[in-house]
Amino acid sequence: MKSALAAVLLLACLAYSGEPRAADADLQIVLAADVSRSIDDGEFDLQRKGYAAALTDPRVLTAIQARANRAIGVCFVEWSGEEEQQVVVDWTEIRDEEDAATVAAAILAAPRSFMGRTSISAAIDFSIARFTAAKWQAARRIIDISGDGTNNSGRPVTDARDQAIASGVTINGLAIVNDRPNLGYSAHTQPPGGLPLYYSQNVIGGPNAFLIVVKDFNSFADAMANKLAKEIDVAGGAADQRVSWLDAGGSLIE
Structure with a gap:
């Protein structure tokens, strides 16, 4: 009798992990922010504030509420050179304004991680590895590279x-046209054909991949809010690589 009771208690303990099981998310997204040395401190500040503002934007929160699970999993990463990637905010579930505000505050409070070279490839590799640490299952996985x-x-x-792409991940991009790069890296920030073309041909890919282009860091917050809302809204489907621009007022042009 005692052994049977012990077995029941053991099963109960195993069934309870100490934390409630998180519901499946509609989307897992790694927000991967470039903090290389071509981005000066003022631009970095605008970018950081832009991410925080975008996560708490009504467009994003409305998009989350419109999905089946009403939840997304977010991981915020900063990256620079080949060996320079840092998780600033690890996987966090966002369901509502309070969740979003918590993530935004954590992003704003953290110090700048790096100021080195630019390894987009290493940022992608690092972001792929982060999906294995996610707490939620999701049919859609996105790396959002800016x-x-x-x-x-x-x-x-x-x-x-x-x-x-082969692992089932979509990479979307936000290309920042920087006409006054830090330390004079104009060849790096203004490649032949322009940065949007470079991102379109080399960076983005996967089902419904798209690119948004902003003309300066002052437009970053609105562009990122548009981008996040679009990523949450877009259902999976055939690969469709598009370049979306923002007009002078910050509105998305299809």
């Missing part, structure tokens, strides 16, 4: 992109 320059460190970015 940056102002080309890959100049690490393995070819197209190799990393192709590997991510």
